[in-house]
Amino acid sequence: MKRRLPITALLGVAMLTAAPVWAQEDEAELAKKLNNPISNLISAPIQNNWDFGFGPANAMRFTSNVQPVLPVSITEDWNLIVRTILPIIYAQSPVKGGLDHHGLGDTTQSFFLSPKNTVGGWVIGAGPVFLYPTATDSALGSEKYGAGPTFVVLKQESGWTYGMLANQIYSITGNSDRDNVSAAFLQPFLSYTTKTHTSLIVNSESTYNWKAPETRWTVPINLMVQQVVRIGGQPMAFQLGYRYYADNPNSRPDSGPDMGIRFTVTFLFPKK
Numbered sequence: 001m002k003r004r005l006p007i008t009a010l011l012g013v014a015m016l017t018a019a020p021v022w023a024q025e026d027e028a029e030l031a032k033k034l035n036n037p038i039s040n041l042i043s044a045p046i047q048n049n050w051d052f053g054f055g056p057a058n059a060m061r062f063t064s065n066v067q068p069v070l071p072v073s074i075t076e077d078w079n080l081i082v083r084t085i086l087p088i089i090y091a092q093s094p095v096k097g098g099l100d101h102h103g104l105g106d107t108t109q110s111f112f113l114s115p116k117n118t119v120g121g122w123v124i125g126a127g128p129v130f131l132y133p134t135a136t137d138s139a140l141g142s143e144k145y146g147a148g149p150t151f152v153v154l155k156q157e158s159g160w161t162y163g164m165l166a167n168q169i170y171s172i173t174g175n176s177d178r179d180n181v182s183a184a185f186l187q188p189f190l191s192y193t194t195k196t197h198t199s200l201i202v203n204s205e206s207t208y209n210w211k212a213p214e215t216r217w218t219v220p221i222n223l224m225v226q227q228v229v230r231i232g233g234q235p236m237a238f239q240l241g242y243r244y245y246a247d248n249p250n251s252r253p254d255s256g257p258d259m260g261i262r263f264t265v266t267f268l269f270p271k272k
Contacts (some may be wrong), residue, residue, distance in 0.1 A: 027197040030235055030268055031228045035161040035191045035199055038081040038112045038125040038152055042269040043069045051243070053256030055094025061257070063105070064088040073116075081112040081125060089140050094256075103136030110150045110167065122163075126151040129167045131181065133174055144174030146181050154189075162190045182210040191226075199226040201241070219247040224262065239264035 033039035047065040054061060065087050072080045087105035109132065114125030129150040135141020146169040154163025164187065171181035189203035201224040209216045224241030243260035 027228045027230070027235070028193075028195075030237075030270065031193045031197045031199055031226075032156060032161075034226070034228065034237055034266065034268065035193065035201070036123060036154060036156065037069075037083065037165055038071075038079075038114045038123065040071045040073075040079060040116070040271065041069070042071065042271065043266055044269075045069075045264055045266040047262065047264040049243075049260055049262050051257040051260035053258030054092070055256065057092070057094055057096050057098070058256070059092035059094045061092065062090045077116055079114050079116055081114055083110045083112070084108070086134065091140070101137045101139040103140055105135050106141040107132040107134045108169075112150070112152060121155060121157075123154050123156070124152070129169060131169050131171070142171065142174070142181050143178045144171035144181050146171045159193045160191070161193070164188045179211055184208040184210070197228040200224075201226060201239075217247045218245070220245050220260065222262065226264075228268075235268040235270065237264075237266040237268060239266070
């Protein structure tokens with residue numbers, strides 16, 4: 001666990017050091033690529049989420065997702081896009097007098113094999129997704145290794161981007177005293193990018209827990225605005241959003257979460 005953080009830090013330093021020699025794509029093209037989760041664009045988003053309304057204590061949960069995206073050209077016709085999500089979590093106790101929890105969560109890593117050219121005007125990609133038990137606190141992770149399939153399909157035209165990203169993860173090994181994992185993730189998304197490189201985005205990051213005894217859906221609806229800018233020559237994107245939970249896995253109304261906010265900073269590294 002402790003060895004992973006220095007590697008992440010070194011990767012960030014290496015990317016920032018290399019930035020000045022990379023291509024200076026215009027903001028319009030960067031905004032378009034940023035709305036495509038499997039575009040040929042190296043990026044390093046840091047997505048910060050605050051969710052409110054957990055339990056009788058109306059507790060808050062903060063999750064900072066470090067989400068590097070690395071596309072690799074493997075042939076003249078195909079790319080391999082590696083998307084990693086490492087959550088850093090601070091969760092207040094949902095009951096008064098309970099214990100707060102903080103640390104790393106479990107890591108999810110997806111590998112999309114994607115043709116460089118569109119298929120009938122559609123961008124497609126598919127491959128495996130893996131779950132690694134990197135949580136530093138048992139309350140923040142499953143203590144299970146998992147795997148399953150993932151895919152993404154989308155179309156971009158006239159400033160619009162729309163499509164779907166999905167995966168299904170099954171636990172394959174891990175702590176036998178913990179519940180097995182069987183969870184589906186569905187992310188339909190729609191965005192429109194203006195001539196000022198501002199993107200208006202709506203999506204859902206819904207999960208369905210096949211193992212839950214009662215309500216199995218968690219359905220957050222995200223409304224976001226995103227702007228691509230350059231700071232000292234470094235292309236970046238800033239995103240601010242509001243999240244409403246249409247459904248959550250708790251049977252009582254006071255169990256939450258009810259709503260959340262998101263602020264994301266993304267470093268962009270266009271290839272030469």
